[in-house]
Amino acid sequence: SATLRKTSHLFHVLFPAYILPSNIAGHIWGLAQRTVRQSSCRKIRLPWGGGLQFILGPLVLTLSARLLGNVAYCQADVNNNILLELQAKETEPEFDWNILWEFVKPQLFSLLGAVVLAFGAAILNIQIPLMLGNLVNIVARYMREHTGDYMREMRGPALKLLGLYGLQGLLTSGYIILLSRVGERVAADMRKTLFQSLLRQDVAFFDANRTGMLVNRLTGDIQEFKSSFKLVISQGLRSVTQTVGCFVSLYLISPKLTGMTVVILPCLVGAGALIGSFLRRLSRLAQEQVSKATGVADEALGNVRTVKAFAMEEREMQLYAWEVDKSCEMNESLGSGIAVFQGMSNIVLNCIVLGTIFAGGSLMAGDEMSPGELMSFLVASQTVQRSLASISILFGQMVRGLSSGARVFEYLSSEPSIPLSGGGRIPAKSLTGRVDFMNITFSYPTRPGQPILKNFNLIIPPCKTVAIVGESGGGKSTVASLLERFYDPSSGVIMLDGLDIRTLDPSWLRGQVIGFISQEPVLFCSSVMENIRFGKPEATDAEVIHAAKQANAHRFITGFPDGYNTLVGERGVTMSGGQKQRIAIARALIKNPSILILDEATSALDAESERVVQEALDKATIGRTVLIIAHRLSTIQRADLICVMSNGRILEAGTHIELLSKGGLYADLIPQGCRPTAFV
Numbered sequence: 001s002a003t004l005r006k007t008s009h010l011f012h013v014l015f016p017a018y019i020l021p022s023n024i025a026g027h028i029w030g031l032a033q034r035t036v037r038q039s040s041c042r043k044i045r046l047p048w049g050g051g052l053q054f055i056l057g058p059l060v061l062t063l064s065a066r067l068l069g070n071v072a073y074c075q076a077d078v079n080n081n082i083l084l085e086l087q088a089k090e091t092e093p094e095f096d097w098n099i100l101w102e103f104v105k106p107q108l109f110s111l112l113g114a115v116v117l118a119f120g121a122a123i124l125n126i127q128i129p130l131m132l133g134n135l136v137n138i139v140a141r142y143m144r145e146h147t148g149d150y151m152r153e154m155r156g157p158a159l160k161l162l163g164l165y166g167l168q169g170l171l172t173s174g175y176i177i178l179l180s181r182v183g184e185r186v187a188a189d190m191r192k193t194l195f196q197s198l199l200r201q202d203v204a205f206f207d208a209n210r211t212g213m214l215v216n217r218l219t220g221d222i223q224e225f226k227s228s229f230k231l232v233i234s235q236g237l238r239s240v241t242q243t244v245g246c247f248v249s250l251y252l253i254s255p256k257l258t259g260m261t262v263v264i265l266p267c268l269v270g271a272g273a274l275i276g277s278f279l280r281r282l283s284r285l286a287q288e289q290v291s292k293a294t295g296v297a298d299e300a301l302g303n304v305r306t307v308k309a310f311a312m313e314e315r316e317m318q319l320y321a322w323e324v325d326k327s328c329e330m331n332e333s334l335g336s337g338i339a340v341f342q343g344m345s346n347i348v349l350n351c352i353v354l355g356t357i358f359a360g361g362s363l364m365a366g367d368e369m370s371p372g373e374l375m376s377f378l379v380a381s382q383t384v385q386r387s388l389a390s391i392s393i394l395f396g397q398m399v400r401g402l403s404s405g406a407r408v409f410e411y412l413s414s415e416p417s418i419p420l421s422g423g424g425r426i427p428a429k430s431l432t433g434r435v436d437f438m439n440i441t442f443s444y445p446t447r448p449g450q451p452i453l454k455n456f457n458l459i460i461p462p463c464k465t466v467a468i469v470g471e472s473g474g475g476k477s478t479v480a481s482l483l484e485r486f487y488d489p490s491s492g493v494i495m496l497d498g499l500d501i502r503t504l505d506p507s508w509l510r511g512q513v514i515g516f517i518s519q520e521p522v523l524f525c526s527s528v529m530e531n532i533r534f535g536k537p538e539a540t541d542a543e544v545i546h547a548a549k550q551a552n553a554h555r556f557i558t559g560f561p562d563g564y565n566t567l568v569g570e571r572g573v574t575m576s577g578g579q580k581q582r583i584a585i586a587r588a589l590i591k592n593p594s595i596l597i598l599d600e601a602t603s604a605l606d607a608e609s610e611r612v613v614q615e616a617l618d619k620a621t622i623g624r625t626v627l628i629i630a631h632r633l634s635t636i637q638r639a640d641l642i643c644v645m646s647n648g649r650i651l652e653a654g655t656h657i658e659l660l661s662k663g664g665l666y667a668d669l670i671p672q673g674c675r676p677t678a679f680v
């Protein structure tokens with residue numbers, strides 16, 4: 001018995017980190033000692049004392065690893081799921097199971113395979129406590145009677161148990177492989193479909209939805225949905241099977257002890273879930289704070305030039321530090337909460353073990369239970385505890401997964417009011433490029449009560465240049481947006497060559513008929529060549545170079561060491577304003593559009609750049625219908641028609657000379673010193 005005591009002590013020394021399982025083993029060991037003492041006073045020699053550690057050691061380690069794995073999972077779960085809860089604050093759409101089915105259908109075989117393997121692994125898990133009990137019974141009997149061949153008796157059950165471990169490992173790997181394949185493929189399909197669906201939406205949709213939120217649906221929401229999907233299927237299936245199976249085992253081992261467990265366990269799981277939800281709320285708040293800090297950093301780094309231009313580095317650093325300190329404080333409180341929770345749950349779980357051993361010990365004393373049965377009972381009840389805890393976590397995960405999925409699906413089924421394509425096309429040969437705005441009234445969908453254009457009428461004859469000038473916010477750019485059919489007017493018709501543009505194919509209209517050059521051209525982060533080719537993907541290198549020459553861009557492009565392969569940087573940051581503008585002109589010209597819209601195309605440039613760009617524009621406008629939206633009156637003096645716009649209406653129209661001689665609004669816009677002497 002001295003050796004037994006030493007071995008028992010050794011257990012606690014060898015596995016101090018694994019408190020709970022070593023306690024179980026220690027208690028069982030103690031009970032076995034007592035049984036030995038009660039049944040025999042003979043001095044027991046234990047030549048296999050160390051060997052027993054090798055049998056129970058891995059058992060303890062396996063249990064502990066699972067337990068610790070669970071703890072780690074709980075923490076990861078708490079941290080990972082907050083983003084989703086943040087998003088849950090936005091409007092919650094309904095989850096559509098039919099859409100999910102469409103994504104899952106192609107992966108059905110893999111999914112069914114994963115379900116079958118996960119179920120098999122769970123069934124095997126239920127067998128393990130029973131087989132461990134058998135092993136302990138052999139040990140206890142040998143200690144009591146010290147007869148028979150210990151190794152021979154142990155070999156069979158131990159090998160069976162090893163085989164079971166091996167099979168369970170195989171099944172587990174199998175279902176994880178299949179499930180991760182299903183999860184990744186479903187997520188990839190969702191991403192592609194959602195991105196496609198977002199790009200199909202009309203411009204009004206993007207006015208109403210923040211880009212960050214849309215990107216989050218593509219990334220965070222799909223990621224969350226995928227994790228929940230995988231977790232709920234794998235762990236959910238395993239936990240439910242194990243809970244049911246282990247309860248049956250518990251009942252078969254000892255109905256009395258099971259009765260006690262049935263009363264206590266749900267109370268503890270309920271209390272755990274309550275505290276868990278409080279901690280999750282704390283964690284969500286802490287995560288919100290982390291997002292705020294990230295937002296500050298994001299804004300400062302994204303606008304680093306402005307920050308530097310105003311020498312605001314110090315202030316931005318202080319702002320960021322303040323937000324980070326706050327999030328640090330909140331996360332520390334969260335850490336303390338988790339620590340107290342885990343400490344308390346350790347105590348409670350140990351008390352349960354103690355209580356079970358206490359009650360089980362009395363049953364053993366009355367010969368109603370063997371040490372092996374008590375061991376099986378303890379291990380099975382631990383499995384039930386873990387399974388119930390993971391079911392409560394999974395439930396929260398499932399709710400979050402469903403709301404993420406609903407947010408992803410929301411835009412999959414939303415149809416744009418202006419389709420991307422479909423409708424008539426006018427053959428290139430007969431297209432003249434005449435545009436008529438007839439009685440247009442228009443309000444932006446995001447501000448329906450504020451009409452921007454009121455009974456607006458304008459004719460742009462083929463191959464003529466019409467310029468619109470006027471006060472800021474008067475509706476000039478809105479006219480261009482309506483011609484591009486980014487929006488449809490509330491009433492009135494816009495005609496192209498006498499045909500309502502609503503009957504024409506929008507992708508043909510934007511892709512081939514209209515070339516749009518804006519004040520701040522946006523370039524993509526690729527080469528000059530690719531940026532120009534964006535206007536016509538099938539264009540040859542020679543066509544790209546031709547367009548660049550027309551846009552007065554060829555010379556500066558070939559001046560770069562990498563020529564047309566020069567990378568323009570994020571949003572064209574490595575190019576000057578004039579260079580960016582000329583690349584944008586080449587991009588618009590490469591499609592040889594019949595209509596050109598120049599929305600203040602030179603207003604952001606200095607005098608020299610303006611001159612070069614204006615030259616390019618003058619060349620580009622020859623033979624096309626041109627709509628110029630202008631602030632700088634110097635650039636529109638040669639326009640065939642100049643319209644002065646105010647408050648959504650055209651108040652004056654005529655040539656430069658006509659309008660100046662009229663001495664009205666247009667003449668007021670021209671600074672005195674710049675008027676021709678005849679009109680001053």
Ligand SMILES: Nc1ncnc2c1ncn2[C@@H]1O[C@H](COP(=O)(O)OP(=O)(O)OP(=O)(O)O)[C@@H](O)[C@H]1O
Nearest residue numbers: 207444446447452471472473474475476477478479
């Ligand atoms: N996407 C939008 N959603 C809602 N309102 C908008 C939108 N774009 C512009 N507006 C509003 O429509 C009005 C006209 O804007 P618009 O850009 O057409 O004016 P503009 O004459 O081109 O002005 P500027 O010369 O300053 O560019 C403004 O009051 C503006 O606030």
